[in-house]
Amino acid sequence: MPVYAVTYVYVTDPERLAEVRPEHREFLHDLHARRELRVSGPLPATPDGEPGGALLLVEADDATAALALLDADPMRREGLxxxxxxxxFLPVIGGFAA
Structure with missing residues (x-):
């Protein structure tokens, strides 16, 4: 199945992000257990002011399905x-290469 790189850009609200993060990670653990999520992790804010976010590699039929898989993410649900x-994403070297 194709792999899609999904990027998030978060709003600038560190307290609210921290509050929702445990539920967000539980949601992602469930996707990983179902083998729909391959890997995920944060993209920290940059020193030049680019906001933080996340990178998620998911298996889906197309980009629309990749985003739909993440529609129920608590971070999205809470407007973050x-x-x-x-x-x-077409990996050619490393652990995700075909």
């Missing part, structure tokens, strides 16, 4: 994802 996008 300012922007998200999905692009097909």
């Amino acid at each position: 994802v300012a922007h998200r996008a999905a692009r097909e």
